[in-house]
Each structure stands twice: as structure tokens, then as C-alpha cells.
Amino acid sequence: MAPIDIDGLRRRTAPLLLCERARRQPDAAAYRVRRDGGEIVRTWRDYAANVARTAAVFEALGVAAGSRVAILADACEEWIICDLAAQSLGAIVYGIYPTSSAAEVAYQLRQGAPVLVVAGAKAHVERILPEADSLSDLAAIIVLDPSAIGELPHRLLKSYGTLVDGVGLANLGGLEGRASRIAPEAPAFIVYTSGTTGNPKGALVAHGKHLAAAATFVHHYPAFGHGAPTTVVYLPPCHVLGRNVAITLPLISNLVPCFGDPREPLPKTFAAVRPDILFLVPRLLQKFAAQIIISEQNLGWLRRAAFRGAMAVARRRAAGCPNAAARWLLERLYRACHAAVLAPILHRLGFDHIKLLISGGAAVPPAVMAFWHLYDINVVGAYGTTETAGSLIAGHRGPFPRPGCIGTPSTGMEVRLDHAGEILVRNPDLFEGYWNDAEATAAVKLADGWLRTGDIGRWVDGELQLIDRARDFIVTSGGKTLSPSYIENALRTSPYVTEAIVFGHARKYITALIEIDFDAVANWARLHRPSSATPSDLATASDVVALLQNEVAKANEQLARVEQVKAFRILPKALQPGVEGEPVTATRKVKRQQMYLKFKHLVESMYDDREERLIAAGVGTVPVESMRAA
Numbered sequence: 276m277a278p279i280d281i282d283g284l285r286r287r288t289a290p291l292l293l294c295e296r297a298r299r300q301p302d303a304a305a306y307r308v309r310r311d312g313g314e315i316v317r318t319w320r321d322y323a324a325n326v327a328r329t330a331a332v333f334e335a336l337g338v339a340a341g342s343r344v345a346i347l348a349d350a351c352e353e354w355i356i357c358d359l360a361a362q363s364l365g366a367i368v369y370g371i372y373p374t375s376s377a378a379e380v381a382y383q384l385r386q387g388a389p390v391l392v393v394a395g396a397k398a399h400v401e402r403i404l405p406e407a408d409s410l411s412d413l414a415a416i417i418v419l420d421p422s423a424i425g426e427l428p429h430r431l432l433k434s435y436g437t438l439v440d441g442v443g444l445a446n447l448g449g450l451e452g453r454a455s456r457i458a459p460e461a462p463a464f465i466v467y468t469s470g471t472t473g474n475p476k477g478a479l480v481a482h483g484k485h486l487a488a489a490a491t492f493v494h495h496y497p498a499f500g501h502g503a504p505t506t507v508v509y510l511p512p513c514h515v516l517g518r519n520v521a522i523t524l525p526l527i528s529n530l531v532p533c534f535g536d537p538r539e540p541l542p543k544t545f546a547a548v549r550p551d552i553l554f555l556v557p558r559l560l561q562k563f564a565a566q567i568i569i570s571e572q573n574l575g576w577l578r579r580a581a582f583r584g585a586m587a588v589a590r591r592r593a594a595g596c597p598n599a600a601a602r603w604l605l606e607r608l609y610r611a612c613h614a615a616v617l618a619p620i621l622h623r624l625g626f627d628h629i630k631l632l633i634s635g636g637a638a639v640p641p642a643v644m645a646f647w648h649l650y651d652i653n654v655v656g657a658y659g660t661t662e663t664a665g666s667l668i669a670g671h672r673g674p675f676p677r678p679g680c681i682g683t684p685s686t687g688m689e690v691r692l693d694h695a696g697e698i699l700v701r702n703p704d705l706f707e708g709y710w711n712d713a714e715a716t717a718a719v720k721l722a723d724g725w726l727r728t729g730d731i732g733r734w735v736d737g738e739l740q741l742i743d744r745a746r747d748f749i750v751t752s753g754g755k756t757l758s759p760s761y762i763e764n765a766l767r768t769s770p771y772v773t774e775a776i777v778f779g780h781a782r783k784y785i786t787a788l789i790e791i792d793f794d795a796v797a798n799w800a801r802l803h804r805p806s807s808a809t810p811s812d813l814a815t816a817s818d819v820v821a822l823l824q825n826e827v828a829k830a831n832e833q834l835a836r837v838e839q840v841k842a843f844r845i846l847p848k849a850l851q852p853g854v855e856g857e858p859v860t861a862t863r864k865v866k867r868q869q870m871y872l873k874f875k876h877l878v879e880s881m882y883d884d885r886e887e888r889l890i891a892a893g894v895g896t897v898p899v900e901s902m903r904a905a
Contacts, residue, residue, distance in 0.1 A: 279493050281687065284486035284527065285703070289463070290326070290363035290454035292486070292526040297323035297447060304503070306525060307533040308352050309544060314533070317352065324445035329360035330453060331446075332438045336391055337414045340365030340457075343387045343465075347371040347380065347403060348395025350511045352534055353419050353435065355522050357393045358512060362463055362482070363453045366390075369465035369477060370513020372861035373399060374852050379861075381406045382474050383467055386711065392416045393435070397423035400432070407431055459483030465710050466515045466661050477710035478515075480664045484704040488666030489523040491685040492657070495670050498631040499528040504551035508532045509541055515665045516635050520554050523665065545625030553629055556636040557643060558773075558863060560654065562792070564646045565770030567620055569795050572802060585616035589649035617650050626652060633657045633670075638741040640764040641678035648675050656681045658741065660728050662706045662719060663688075668698075668728070669739045680738035690739065691725075698728045698739070731758075747867065749780045755837045757785070759867075762840065765833045769826035771795050774850060774863070776870050777840065778878050784841040786881040788874055789823060790850055796822070814845045842881035846874065 296305070301320040308315045317325075338344060344361040346368065348354050354370075361368045371383050373395065380402040384392070390412050394400045400423050403416060413431065418424055421434040463482040467475040493499045510517030524530045530552065535544035542563075545553075571582050592609045596602040621627040632647065635657040647654040655671035658681045669690060671682035684690045689701040701724045708716035719727045731742040743758040751757065759777045766775035766787060774790035796813050804818065813819050823845060831839040852859045858869035871878055 279490050279527065281487045281490045284490050285483040286459050287486055288454060288457045288459055288482040289486065289523065289526055290359050293323050293326060293359055294447065294451045294454055304531050306352065306531060309533060309536045309539060309547060323447055323450060325356045326359045326363065327445040327447060327450040328439050328442040329356050330363045330450060331442050333360055333391060334364055338364050338366050338390055342366050342390040344368050344391045345371060345384065345387055345389040346393040347373060347399045348393060348419060349373050349537055350508045350517065350521060350534060354512055358522060363450055365457050365461065367462050367465060369467065370511060372513055373511055374861040376854055377402050384410060386477060387465065388412050390414050394418050396420045397426055400427050404429055457482060462707060468661050476712055476715050478661045479707040479710050481707055485664050486523065486527060488664040488704040489519045490527055491667040492519065492524060493528045495667055495672065495685050496631055498552055499530060503529045503531050505531045505533060505548060506550045506552045507544055507548050508534050515661050516554060519665050542624065549625050549628040551628055552631045554633050554635060557634050557639045560634055561643045561767060563624060564643055565792060565795050568770045569798050581616050585612035586649065588612045593649060613651060621650060635659065638681060640768055642768040644678040662726055663700060664704050664706050666704055668700055680735050680740045682738055692732060696731045696733060698730045698732045699725045700728060701725045751779055751782060757838055762834060762838050765830040766827065768830065771822060771826055776865050778871065782882060785838060786878065787840045787843040788846055788877060789843050790846045793849060814847050844877040844881060
């Protein structure tokens with residue numbers, strides 16, 4: 276693959292790149308789709324033809340330059356086709372997370388004021404319809420699953436398949452004509468942030484800037500230039516990283532994404548596709564690691580001994596060996612152990628072809644990264660924000676990087692820390708601003724071109740390390756400033772912990788609410804007790820509490836005394852990301868204050884307030900006037 280021309284991409288648009296690929300490589304695979312246990316290959320000719328037909332439908336329904344098109348659907352091929360069709364008409368596209376609550380959907384529909392809404396299935400339509408009649412600009416709701424229309428009759432509902440089938444033959448020249456009229460400086464799409472402290476904000480991104488921003492991944496990671504690497508799409512493209520993977524990176528590199536069958540669990544998709552490059556959020560990396568650890572407990576004694584032996588060799592190899600002869604011998608031994616023990620595990624996961632695994636969305640816990648390195652999986656951290664328009668701020672460059680940091684800045688990205696340690700970035704390809712929110716834009720975009728990320732970091736041997744969100748720091752009653760993320764990551768290294776949320780602001784010590792991995796804990800329970808239990812029973816069972824107490828103690832060993840968790844409570848049920856009333860966003864970002872309010876009784880039960888009550892009682896016996904005089 277030729278070196279990527281980032282400056283040239285600033286003068287292009289995604290629909291125009293699609294037309295160029297359809298002309299240059301009409302029969303090459305653009306993407307793949309898993310369906311009914313098989314796989315369908317879509318060529319660049321197919322892709323462009325479907326976008327052209329969809330654009331004709333959208334234009335007939337009134338979509339024009341500057342109008343908005345909203346998409347509420349799971350990741351699928353129709354998502355990216357509708358997106359590029361709308362972009363080709365000069366419209367501004369924005370996605371709504373498929374797990375968004377009814378209130379979040381309503382807010383984004385009102386804020387974006389779309390002319391057209393594309394809905395995936397019945398559940399998505401049901402969250403749109405309550406707002407439909409109040410949206411004065413809304414011309415139609417295009418439904419991908421036609422069965423939803425019969426079950427939910429409404430004047431605005433139209434079948435996507437029926438409309439597209441009525442267009443007839445696609446006109447690539449017509450699509451090229453539309454695309455050539457779009458200015459690269461014009462707005463292309465809006466990405467709504469997670470909204471952990473209020474309503475989500477819509478980051479507006481221009482065509483050329485986004486293409487140049489996404490190209491930083493290709494420039495930073497050489498694996499994109501080797502052949503035609505495959506990947507799996509699972510993040511919806513309403514997330515900026517999801518958009519990069521499903522739409523933009525395939526247009527500017529040879530990456531071939533595969534869309535899974537929605538009826539197929541994600542691990543089964545991985546096993547069927549066997550991707551070369553994979554983008555995973557840290558939570559999934561941790562979950563798969565936990566599954567390996569838990570499954571080891573169910574092996575027979577011989578296989579368990581082989582597994583532990585292979586891991587011991589892997590750890591010794593990772594530690595390094597100064598003697599060249601011993602290092603050669605250790606490498607041969609590791610390769611034998613990998614082939615016999617570790618490779619079959621990776622094969623079952625579908626990870627045996629991975630050349631590069633990029634973890635983004637949050638900092639990778641060091642223990643999780645180190646675990647996968649033992650398996651010879653090159654996990655690298657990548658750091659970016661919605662406001663950098665899909666650009667990589669920093670990432671690891673070399674293979675098997677040191678866990679704990681996030682790497683070095685990408686090409687063309689300036690990074691510095693302000694007096695408080697907040698990460699500031701500057702480059703030519705930042706977002707335009709928040710949609711209809713000049714005040715919020717002014718708060719993050721500084722006059723000299725720098726952008727506030729809201730993240731706290733520090734430099735460690737030339738690499739950037741993420742510490743926490745600026746607003747999330749805890750200051751204990753003893754005056755110690757602590758990073759909750761650091762403590763939470765230590766707790767999440769346990770295979771039995773899905774989520775950990777710590778508290779302690781203005782308190783004497785740190786406490787935690789823990790969401791257990793019910794599958795992992797249930798497997799443990801089956802091995803250690805005569806009868807199993809329901810998820811709600813597991814959360815209160817004394818032996819499970821003891822198990823978690825041991826896991827918390829292990830985490831505390833990694834923490835300074837003031838950071839150690841003194842008490843914890845297990846949440847009674849699994850959190851449901853994006854569901855209305857739940858204190859986590861669709862991307863599993865914790866709404867800390869809402870978490871406290873929802874589980875206040877659990878948090879407060881961990882704090883002994885006898886001293887405070889004693890002091891309050893004492894103050895009550897002294898006249899306030901006397902206190903002031905003193």
C-alpha cells in the first residue's frame with residue numbers, strides 16, 4: 276500500500292472516495308456480511324451502487340445539503356450505506372446509540388431536528404414514534420426491518436427495502452456528480468458524546484478533517500498496509516471509533532470489515548471471521564481474559580498442569596533473559612508451549628490470526644494488556660476523543676508495548692499538559708464545535724487552537740499516561756487527591772468483576788460498588804458449592820462476598836494505603852448500559868453522581884458516621900454565637 280497522503284485527504288470527502296474505489300477496484304471486497312451461518316462479500320461496485328440507489332430515495336424524500344439524517348440501528352451494512360448516501364447529498368448524519376433510553380432518543384431527535392430518521396428494528400422504532408409528530412421537519416422514518424411497520428403502523432413509517440427496490444439501476448455517474456459538489460470543509464456528521472454529567476453534546480465534524488484524522492491510524496500502525504486485513508464491526512458507527520472501523524478506514528486503506536449476524540453472539544463472529552486487526556474496548560479484552568482464566572478451572576488435572584506450565588514459561592519469557600543462549604532456548608520452549616496449549620485457546624476465540632489488537636475508548640488496565648502479551652497477541656493502546664474528529668491523539672508504535680502508558684503522539688498531533696495536568700491537543704483536524712451549543716464549544720476550544728480533552732495525564736519516559744477524567748478526582752477528608760480510575764482498574768483485574776465504582780470524596784476512606792461478572796461467579800459457584808443460585812442470590816451469598824473480599828485484597832496490594840478500598844458492596848443486578856434510569860451510558864461510561872443517588876443506601880452503609888454524629892451532638896450544646904465570638 277502506498278504511503279497515505281493526509282494533506283490530500285483534507286481535500287476529499289468519503290462519498291468521493293467511494294466512487295473512486297468503485298472505479299479503480301470494482302470487484303475487490305469492500306466489506307463482508309455474515310448471514311444465516313454463511314458470509315456474503317460486497318464489492319466496491321456493489322457498495323457504490325447501493326449508496327447511489329439509497330441517495331436517490333433520500334433525495335426524493337427531501338434530504339438536501341445541510342439537512343440532518345439520524346440513524347438509530349445496530350451496526351449493519353445498511354447503516355453505512357445510508358450514512359454515505361446522506362453525505363453524498365450534503366446532509367449531516369448523526370447516529371443514536373441503539374441502547375439509548377427513550378429520554379436520550381427524544382433529546383437527540385429534538386436537538387438534531389432531522390428530515391429523515393433511519394430505524395433498524397421494532398425496538399428502535401418504538402423509541403422514535405413518541406417524538407415523531409412533534410418534529411416539524413421530519414418527512415419519513417425509514418425502517419430496515421419491514422416487519423416492524425406492520426406491528427407499529429404510523430403515517431411516517433416506510434420500508435427501506437421497498438423504497439430502494441423501486442429505484443431501479445444505480446447510476447454511479449450520478450453519485451459522482453453529487454459527491455463532487457460537496458466541499459471538503461462542509462460538515463459531514465455529528466457524533467454525540469456520552470453525556471455522563473448531563474445531556475450529550477453533538478460534536479460536528481467536517482468531511483476532509485475527518486478523513487485526515489482517521490488516517491492517523493493508518494500512518495501510526497503499519498499493519499493496515501499489509502495485504503487486505505480483515506476486522507469485525509461491532510461498535511455502532513454512531514461512535515467515532517465505530518465510524519472509523521466500519522466506514523472511514525476501509526475507504527483510505529485496504530481494511531475489510533465484516534458485519535456479524537445480529538442473531539450471532541460476538542465471540543461466534545470472531546471465531547468465524549478470524550480477524551487480522553481487531554478494535555476492542557478494554558472491557559471486552561478483560562472479559563475474554565476472564566473467560567480463559569475461569570475455563571482453566573474446569574480442565575482435568577493434566578490439562579490444568581499443562582496450562583499453568585505454559586503460562587509460567589510465558590511469564591518467564593516476558594520477564595526477559597540477559598543470556599543469549601538461555602534466551603534462545605526459552606524462546607524455543609515458549610513456541611512449543613504456545614503451539615500445544617495457548618494457540619488452541621486463541622483458535623477457539625478466533626484470535627489466532629490477529630496481527631494487531633487496538634484497544635480504545637479508555638485506558639487499558641496494565642494487567643489486562645500484560646495478559647494478552649503472554650499469549651503473543653500484540654495489544655496496543657490508542658487514545659482519542661470525539662472532539663478530535665476520529666484522530667489518534669496518541670498510541671503505541673512498537674509491538675508488545677510496556678503496559679501502563681498509552682504511547683506517543685500521532686503524526687501532526689501536538690500534545691501538552693496544563694498546570695493541572697489536563698491533556699491539551701492541537702492539530703488541523705479538530706471538530707468544528709458542538710451542535711447548537713456555542714457555550715460548550717468555547718469551554719473546550721481555546722483561542723490559540725488548543726483543545727481541552729478533559730483528561731488528566733502525565734509523561735512517563737516520553738509516553739503519555741492517562742490518569743483520569745479531570746472532573747472525577749476524589750479529594751478525601753484527609754486532603755489526599757486520588758484517581759478513581761486507577762483504583763477501579765486495579766479492581767477490574769479480577770475475572771469476577773465487571774465494573775467497579777469507587778467513592779470517597781470528602782470521606783475518610785475509599786469504598787466501592789462492584790458489579791460482578793455473573794457468568795464467571797456462577798461458574799465458580801458450581802465448582803465450590805453443591806447447588807447453584809440465581810444472579811440475585813449470588814450477589815448476597817456469603818461465599819461470594821468472601822470471594823470478592825479476597826479479590827479486593829489482591830487489588831489493594833497494588834495500591835497505596837490511602838487508595839485502598841476499605842469496604843465494598845455487590846450490586847444486586849447487572850447494569851444495563853443506555854437504559855433509562857441506569858447510571859451508565861450506552862458506552863458503559865459511569866455517571867458517578869447518578870450511581871451514588873441510585874445506590875445511596877449501599878454507599879452510605881459503608882461509612883461509619885459515629886464521629887460525625889458525636890461532633891454534631893457536641894456542637895449542638897454550644898451556642899452558635901459563642902462559636903462565632905471565639
